[in-house]
Amino acid sequence: MPRWLFLIAALAAACGARPDVLTFSGSVLGAEGAIVRRQIDRFADARPDLTIEIRPTPDSADQRHLLYVQWLNAWAPDPDVLQLDVIWTAEFAAAGWIRSLEEHAVDRGDFFEVPLAANGWNGQLYAIPWFVDVGMLYWRTDLMTEAPATYDALAAVARRAREQGQVANGFVWQGAPYEGLVTVFLEHLAGFGGRVLDEDGRVAVDSPAGVRALTYMRDAIDEGIVPRAVLTWQEEPSRFAFQNGHAAFLRNWPYAAALMNDPADSAVAGRFAVAPMPRGEGGRPAAALGGAQLAINARSRQPDAAWQLIEYLTAPEQMLERAEVAGQFPARRSVYDDARLAAALAVAPADARRIIEHAVARPATPVYTQISGILQVHLHRALTHQEPPAEALARAAAAMRAILAQSGLRRGAP
Amino acid sequence: MTRSTRDARLAWLLMAPALALLVLVAAGPVAAAFRESLHASDLRMPWLGRPFVGGANYVAAAADERFRAALAHTVAFTAASVALELIFGLALALALHGLTRGRALARVVVLLPWALPTVVAALVWRFMFESPGGVVHALPGPDLDWLSHPLRAWVPIVLGDVWKTTPFVALLLLAGLQGIDPALYEAARLDGASAWRRLVHITLPLLRPALLVALVFRALDAFRVFDLVFVLTGGGPGTSTEVVSTYAFRTLMQDLRFGYGSALSVLIFAISFVVALVCVRALGSAAPDARQRSRRLRRVA
Amino acid sequence: MTASSRRTMVTIGLLALWAFPLYWMVVSSLSPESRLFDAPSLLPGAPVLDHYAALFRERRFWIPVRNSLIVAGATTALAIAVGTPCAYALARLRFAGRPWLMLAILGVSIFPQIAILSPLFLALRGAGLIDTYPGLVLPYVTFAMPLAIWLMTGFFRELPREIEDAARLDGAGPLRVAIEITVPLAAPAVATTAILTFLYAWNEFLFALSFTLGPDRQTVPVAIALFRGQYQVPWGEVLAAAVVASIPVTLVVLGFQRRIVSGLTSGAVKG
Numbered sequence: 001m002p003r004w005l006f007l008i009a010a011l012a013a014a015c016g017a018r019p020d021v022l023t024f025s026g027s028v029l030g031a032e033g034a035i036v037r038r039q040i041d042r043f044a045d046a047r048p049d050l051t052i053e054i055r056p057t058p059d060s061a062d063q064r065h066l067l068y069v070q071w072l073n074a075w076a077p078d079p080d081v082l083q084l085d086v087i088w089t090a091e092f093a094a095a096g097w098i099r100s101l102e103e104h105a106v107d108r109g110d111f112f113e114v115p116l117a118a119n120g121w122n123g124q125l126y127a128i129p130w131f132v133d134v135g136m137l138y139w140r141t142d143l144m145t146e147a148p149a150t151y152d153a154l155a156a157v158a159r160r161a162r163e164q165g166q167v168a169n170g171f172v173w174q175g176a177p178y179e180g181l182v183t184v185f186l187e188h189l190a191g192f193g194g195r196v197l198d199e200d201g202r203v204a205v206d207s208p209a210g211v212r213a214l215t216y217m218r219d220a221i222d223e224g225i226v227p228r229a230v231l232t233w234q235e236e237p238s239r240f241a242f243q244n245g246h247a248a249f250l251r252n253w254p255y256a257a258a259l260m261n262d263p264a265d266s267a268v269a270g271r272f273a274v275a276p277m278p279r280g281e282g283g284r285p286a287a288a289l290g291g292a293q294l295a296i297n298a299r300s301r302q303p304d305a306a307w308q309l310i311e312y313l314t315a316p317e318q319m320l321e322r323a324e325v326a327g328q329f330p331a332r333r334s335v336y337d338d339a340r341l342a343a344a345l346a347v348a349p350a351d352a353r354r355i356i357e358h359a360v361a362r363p364a365t366p367v368y369t370q371i372s373g374i375l376q377v378h379l380h381r382a383l384t385h386q387e388p389p390a391e392a393l394a395r396a397a398a399a400m401r402a403i404l405a406q407s408g409l410r411r412g413a414p
Numbered sequence: 415m416t417r418s419t420r421d422a423r424l425a426w427l428l429m430a431p432a433l434a435l436l437v438l439v440a441a442g443p444v445a446a447a448f449r450e451s452l453h454a455s456d457l458r459m460p461w462l463g464r465p466f467v468g469g470a471n472y473v474a475a476a477a478d479e480r481f482r483a484a485l486a487h488t489v490a491f492t493a494a495s496v497a498l499e500l501i502f503g504l505a506l507a508l509a510l511h512g513l514t515r516g517r518a519l520a521r522v523v524v525l526l527p528w529a530l531p532t533v534v535a536a537l538v539w540r541f542m543f544e545s546p547g548g549v550v551h552a553l554p555g556p557d558l559d560w561l562s563h564p565l566r567a568w569v570p571i572v573l574g575d576v577w578k579t580t581p582f583v584a585l586l587l588l589a590g591l592q593g594i595d596p597a598l599y600e601a602a603r604l605d606g607a608s609a610w611r612r613l614v615h616i617t618l619p620l621l622r623p624a625l626l627v628a629l630v631f632r633a634l635d636a637f638r639v640f641d642l643v644f645v646l647t648g649g650g651p652g653t654s655t656e657v658v659s660t661y662a663f664r665t666l667m668q669d670l671r672f673g674y675g676s677a678l679s680v681l682i683f684a685i686s687f688v689v690a691l692v693c694v695r696a697l698g699s700a701a702p703d704a705r706q707r708s709r710r711l712r713r714v715a
Numbered sequence: 716m717t718a719s720s721r722r723t724m725v726t727i728g729l730l731a732l733w734a735f736p737l738y739w740m741v742v743s744s745l746s747p748e749s750r751l752f753d754a755p756s757l758l759p760g761a762p763v764l765d766h767y768a769a770l771f772r773e774r775r776f777w778i779p780v781r782n783s784l785i786v787a788g789a790t791t792a793l794a795i796a797v798g799t800p801c802a803y804a805l806a807r808l809r810f811a812g813r814p815w816l817m818l819a820i821l822g823v824s825i826f827p828q829i830a831i832l833s834p835l836f837l838a839l840r841g842a843g844l845i846d847t848y849p850g851l852v853l854p855y856v857t858f859a860m861p862l863a864i865w866l867m868t869g870f871f872r873e874l875p876r877e878i879e880d881a882a883r884l885d886g887a888g889p890l891r892v893a894i895e896i897t898v899p900l901a902a903p904a905v906a907t908t909a910i911l912t913f914l915y916a917w918n919e920f921l922f923a924l925s926f927t928l929g930p931d932r933q934t935v936p937v938a939i940a941l942f943r944g945q946y947q948v949p950w951g952e953v954l955a956a957a958v959v960a961s962i963p964v965t966l967v968v969l970g971f972q973r974r975i976v977s978g979l980t981s982g983a984v985k986g
Contacts, residue, residue: 055929066668073457073670074836074845076928095458366458408462422810424890429816432801432860439835440823440857446834506733509726512719520726521972523734529964531918533936534957538740541950549739577736638827641920645940659829666833667925676833683830690825 022305025055026083026292027064035325036313043312050305055079072097072297080300081309083292084127086118086361087368093121094366098295100124104307110316110332118361119293126295128314129331131322133290134355135187136274136347138242138250138260143167147275149285151191151216154249154278158225161248168227171220172238173251175230177380182362182372183288184251185379187277188213190286190360196371197363203404205375206390206397209282214382214389216280221383231383243268251277253290257346258327274347276358286360291331320344329356367407374399444683451680455673464673471677480653481678484661485685491572491657492636498576499632500625503583508617510584511591528581536645539574564654567647571655574642579635583628590624591617630693637686658682740961744954751950766951767959776956778930779938782848786923786934787916789852794859794912795867795905802867803897807879817868824861828921831857839926846928854922859912866911870904871897910967917963935960 024040027033037054044052055078057064068082072092084092092098102124108116115129137154139147143161148154158170174180186196194209204210220226230238235252242250243260245267250256263269276285294313296306312318316338319330324344329352335341336353345352362368374396382392454467475481510520527535542549543560551557560566594617602612618625640659643649649656649664662682666675743751745762770776804810805817835854836845844850874897882892923934930938939956942949 069670070667071928074928075840075843076846091458094461096460407456407459418809420888421808425804425808425810428800428804428808431797432864435797435856436820436823436860439853440826440831440860441819443831443834443838443857444826446838447830450833450837506729509722509729512722513726518972520730522968523730525968525972526737526961526965527733529914529918529968530961531920531936531964533918533920533940534740534960535736537939537953537957538736541743541954542736542739544948544950577733634825638829640829641936644920644924659827662829663832663921663925666836672833672837679827679830679832683827686827687825 020050020302020305021078022050022052022081022302022309023055023079024052024081024083024309025057025068025079026081026294027059028054028056029059031326032328035322038325039313039318039321040309043309047305047308052309061085068092075299077297077299077301080297080302080306082295082297083130084295086115086289086291086293087364087372089119089127089293089295090121090364091366091368092295093124093126097298098126099298099300099303100126101128101296101307104311110334112331112333112356112359114289114356114359114361115291115293115331118289118364121364127293128295128310130292130294130314131319131326131328132331132356132359133253133255133329134287134352134359135183135251135253135277135290136287136355137277138252138256138272138274140167140248140268140271141273142271143248147273148278151188151278151280155220155223155225158248162224167246167248169241169247170225171249171251172227172230172233172241172247174234174238175221175226175380175383176232176234177376178234179372179376180234181379182375183290185213185217185375186288186360186362187251187286188217188280191277191283192216192280193282193284196375197365201365201404201409203397203400205400206393210393211390212280213283214379214393218383218385218389231380242272254327254329254347254352261346274351274355276355285358287355287358289359289361291329365404365409367403367409370403371400374403447676448680450672451677453673455671455676457670457672467673471674472681474674475677475681480656481658481661483653484656484658487655488637488639488657488659491568491575491639492633494568494572495575495579495636496629496632498572499580499583500628502576502580503587503628504621504625506580506584507587507591508613510588524581524584527578530578532578532641533645535574535578536642539570539577540646543570561647562651564651567651567655571643571646574646575636575639578642579632583632586628587621587624590621594620626693630690633693634686634690637689638682658685737961740954741958744951744958746951748951766955770952770955770959774942774952774956775930776938776959779933779935780959782932783917783934783936785848786851786855787913789848790855790859790916791909791912793852793856794863795909798860798863798908799867799898799901799905802864803871805864806868806871806874807897820861820864824858824865826857828857832921832925835922836925845926846932848932850926851923851932851934854926855916855919858919859916862915863908863912866908867901867904870901870908874900907971910971914964914967 024036026036028036040052040054044050057067065085065088068084068088071079072095082098084098089098093100106125106128111129112132115132116125119125119127119129137147140161143166144157148157154171161167162170173184175184189196189205189210192209192213194205194207194213196203196205198204217226221228221230227241233241235256238250239252239256239259241247242252242256243266257274260266260272261269276287279285294310296303296310300306314331316330316332316335319332319335320338320340322328323330323335323341327344327346329345330336330341333353336349341349363371365371378387378392378396381387382389387395451471452466452468453464454462454470455464456462506524510517510524513520540561548560550560558566560569598616598620599612602616607615638659639657640663643655643657643660644663647655649660653661658678659682662675662678665671665678669675744766745764747763747765805813805820831854839845839850839854844853878896878900879892882896887895917934918936919934920936920940923937924940927933927937933941935956939953939960942953942956
């Protein structure tokens with residue numbers, strides 16, 4: 001071959017040749033960071049052809065979201081694999097920022113239904129559930145023999161406990177005007193048979209069921225079953241109220257269980273259990289869905305390697321290990337049959353599984369953040385008596401419909 | 415070939431690269447921004463496409479409460495800052511003018527705030543007003559919360575801007591002062607005029623051109639303030655310190671509403687252009703040369 | 716006290732007031748973490764270098780410094796290389812439409828940066844230039860070029876024409892006159908232009924914030940502005956970074972203050 005051809009070939013090779021660097025981006029906070037690094041290192045050891053980097057993101061979910069939007073909107077090819085909050089999938093999928101995973105073989109039967117569905121958009125799967133967070137009812141085992149199945153029963157137990165001076169507060173939850181309030185409302189809403197969006201993607205929050213649910217929440221505060229202070233509380237203050245023995249019931253996420261079981265800090269260690277939220281008239285027990293999923297950057301230069309990493313991280317073994325290190329609920333059903341999970345989770349796996357099966361997802365729509373913002377404002381106004389519940393929901397629904405219409409999402413999907 | 419044709423040909427040749435670049439990165443984008451503002455474009459919703467909507471974005475901007483609030487904030491900020499900068503600038507210029515020794519040191523002290531990155535100035539002033547460790551808490555008086563109060567948060571912003579850009583005004587006025595014939599002051603002093611009267615009746619009138627130049631350019635720059643507010647308060651608490659540039663930035667880069675954000679940006683440009691025109695008209699008689707040379711000063715800040 | 720010494724006291728007071736924030740920035744950057752969040756005292760305690768060490772060891776602050784140097788340097792080089800010939804033409808050569816062109820170039824410098832943010836972003840994104848060095852240098856041309864042209868045009872205009880005219884009378888072509896005579900004379904003006912352009916590019920924030928995505932390409936102002944701590948702003952490191960960011964500027968001001976001031980004010984005097 002002529003010499004100049006060698007030169008060109010060498011040049012071409014030099015230009016194109018860089019080791020395949022696969023970038024993973026997600027939460028590296030505390031135990032999560034430790035376990036994700038360990039698992040990625042193991043994967044990298046088995047794959048000498050790949051170099052894997054972890055790109056750290058801010059701890060706050062909101063800041064991580066801002067950063068993702070900035071990267072993805074700029075068409076950055078990195079990171080290849082992203083850890084998403086469950087309410088981001090529809091947004092990113094609709095914007096064309098993450099890849100559809102339809103072409104890959106996914107063991108759909110093994111994953112819990114609701115988390116899987118929450119990661120779909122336009123009939124395609126866009127992210128794989130990694131671990132699941134659900135809103136749970138924490139109840140004091142020393143004050144009652146079993147968890148109440150209905151809101152009325154809960155109110156009765158709470159009243160009695162307060163009257164007998166056993167606790168200062170009946171039921172505490174997160175009522176500050178933020179995303180958490182929406183998840184609490186979601187559980188009450190489903191408990192009374194309502195939905196935020198119906199099957200066709202149309203706004204349904206202003207239904208009679210919705211009004212009943214919101215009225216119930218407001219009345220609970222007015223009566224004193226729920227302390228008025230919750231209107232400024234997020235997760236931590238409500239946890240402390242229960243942890244210090246001041247409440248009979250707490251609605252919170254799974255993270256609180258391990259903390260409250262620590263006898264060094266907690267006055268209720270060993271004296272509580274978890275159950276699904278109660279139901280009201282015409283509804284069912286519901287658990288707001290949170291958690292994380294893994295997706296592939298639409299402009300990733302190595303989507304196949306990215307998929308292999310996701311496959312690895314979401315395999316049952318890895319999910320179990322993650323539960324052991326970080327205490328997070330696996331997203332696969334089969335892991336709950338494994339005896340090792342009991343030692344790993346702060347709550348009984350059977351309870352966790354039962355609650356997850358009652359999960360209800362927040363509306364999977366690209367404009368969820370705006371919808372949530374509207375709901376937050378009106379829910380809080382209703383709870384603080386600035387608006388009657390029916391009017392609050394009517395106004396919220398009107399604003400939500402306007403946004404959906406503006407975004408060409410009348411039916412929830414374009 | 416005549417000399418003038420040769421000259422012209424050479425001139426265009428020499429200017430071509432610069433002009434090409436300017437068209438590419440400045441003129442072109444300005445036209446594109448205007449075009450973008452006539453379309454509805456939300457980068458988060460690609461399925462909506464980029465339909466032409468004419469002036470709809472501008473109508474929306476006029477009705478946008480948040481934009482109107484930001485505009486009000488910006489105008490108020492501009493007025494307050496420029497007023498303070500003119501006063502302090504004059505004071506500083508008079509002080510420097512009277513210096514016989516230590517000129518170099520004074521110049522350095524005065525130039526440094528102006529030459530620093532605005533980000534640095536913003537962070538320093540934010541630190542000084544932060545609770546509880548900010549140095550303002552060492553001053554006598556009640557312990558107030560500055561940055562989390564919607565009105566008081568403006569104080570470090572205005573002070574920071576005044577601190578940073580007064581040197582520009584001072585230098586401008588100093589040059590003007592140096593051009594005043596000292597004999598005028600001598601005569602006035604002999605006539606028994608007090609320092610105050612000398613200031614009001616001699617200095618200020620003769621400084622008028624320089625003052626007006628400073629006014630124009632500072633007003634223009636203050637209207638477009640971004641770095642300082644973004645880093646000091648981020649527009650907060652809430653949106654109480656939001657200015658038009660930070661609102662446009664958020665609309666574009668965080669909300670990804672490029673059509674509407676472009677309209678906001680064009681509006682900002684148009685308003686500042688009008689301000690410039692008005693001031694230039696007002697300047698009218700003041701020397702055009704001073705205007706041109708002083709642009710050098712302004713651009714670097 | 717005499718009027719003049721009273722005046723000097725006032726002057727010193729004013730200057731001290733102006734210098735205070737800088738003093739405070741340096742002193743605080745040398746204060747231990749605990750003191751930064753407590754009630755402050757005006758006099759410093761024993762200085763510590765913890766924040767500077769953390770800055771370079773843990774936050775790898777030399778990376779943004781490198782980025783700023785490269786971007787500001789390239790911008791300055793480009794603006795001067797391309798702007799000087801343009802300025803020469805504007806100042807020295809006669810051609811049709813000259814006043815309009817000058818007005819146009821002036822017009823470009825009036826644009827607020829925010830006005831061209833969106834089209835520049837879309838163009839850079841399409842060209843794959845987001846988060847790259849050229850992706851910053853090119854937008855920086857929007858202010859660096861008019862600045863360079865303006866400064867150099869002003870300089871060339873002031874240059875006495877006699878030398879050039881003499882050379883032209885001797886038969887030298889305009890290009891030769893430019894290269895062999897005018898440009899060498901322009902060296903000091905080029906230096907001033909370079910300093911001011913570099914400063915402006917070093918200080919720039921909006922474009923750098925919008926067109927970079929991560930620490931690999933972020934410049935110093937952006938890196939400092941985005942410093943995040945786990946629970947609160949890490950003031951020690953932020954202030955140390957601010958001091959480091961101010962060093963090039965300070966050196967320039969110290970070295971060139973006479974030149975800067977005289978250059979900036981000579982024009983104003985004429986007004």
